[in-house]
Amino acid sequence: MTAAGVAAARSSTADLAEIVSRTEDAQWELPSACAGWRVIDVMAHLAALATEAVHPPPPDPGLPRNRERYHDLRVDERRSLSHREVLDEWRHSTPRQLDLLAAAQEPPGADEPVEVAGLGTYPRHLLANTMAFNVFCHLRDDLLAPAGPLPFALPAPTGEQVAPAVEFMLAGLPQMQGPELAAAVTGPLVLDLTGPGATTVTVRPADGPDGRLTVVPGAAPDSTAAVHSTALEFIAWGTTRTPWRDHCRVTGDGATATPFLDLLNIV
Missing domain, CATH: 1.20.120.450 (dinb family like domain)
Structure with a gap:
């Protein structure tokens, strides 16, 4: 629970x-x-x-x-x-x-x-x-x-305040934008969120009948790119309140991460 x-x-x-x-x-x-x-x-x-x-x-x-x-x-x-x-x-x-x-x-x-x-x-x-x-x-x-x-x-915000907010955002990520966002993810993409509320997950391409992305714990070894920011910053850029480029460091194949980052808008 x-x-x-x-x-x-x-x-x-x-x-x-x-x-x-x-x-x-x-x-x-x-x-x-x-x-x-x-x-x-x-x-x-x-x-x-x-x-x-x-x-x-x-x-x-x-x-x-x-x-x-x-x-x-x-x-x-x-x-x-x-x-x-x-x-x-x-x-x-x-x-x-x-x-x-x-x-x-x-x-x-x-x-x-x-x-x-x-x-x-x-x-x-x-x-x-x-x-x-x-x-x-x-x-x-x-x-x-x-x-x-x-x-x-x-x-300052605590991990106890930040982590549940981020958990909801990650639960909503596959659902809120549907096919548009799913089409932007062509390979496993790691979100590495640090600081208070830290978590690491992998956003995997849609491959099921519902056509949705999936978000799984941890950094998948087959990931194509990783996006690094603080969890606190994720609440701001993941809702498009601030540009993701102001907060994120992308490693790996940045070209595979950019379409996803440009489209992400959690409500």
Whole structure:
């Protein structure tokens, strides 16, 4: 199970609550590093996710299938709310969201597959890592300086916070972009992520009936190239918040890694 994902989600949420308590009213209107969203819109997004976890909406085929457009829609629904109303929703729903994610670590439902529209299908217990990723990434990369507008400092990220976020990213990598990304991987490609949250995996070309890439632990001896960066940097460049070329060192046949790196965009 991914109890570490629950712990990471709680830890990053506590960090976010600390930043919320220090943010002045005018700062909520500043543009975040998430294109098109103000600081308060990032909080509206997290509030929407929490509320939907607690009170899942009925299926609606009219909603966008593209996950980014879906998030934009939910944020737009909250643009008429005051700062206080957005923050009150976040404060109200988030503790219950965390409790539900903790309960999802227990059998028999922990391994039940859950479809996340536009993102793929995951075992229920891994949804905790989804929250750990969302809160960590939005806080550290979109809200706080130097990338974001809020001039507050937090302790350096820990491996316990970073690793579950990276685990979700790697679980989503084969699913989120489908055939487009799969076509860019022509040979086994190693991702060597160091520092807090360190892990090494191999992205293998699609060879099954589902046409998906596979991500397996360790560095495969038949790999064509290896991409080296820190795990913390991977959260930024793997979501296209910063260019991969600013962070990555490629060894082996770089020409086989570049198409994959140019296309990768984990939501």
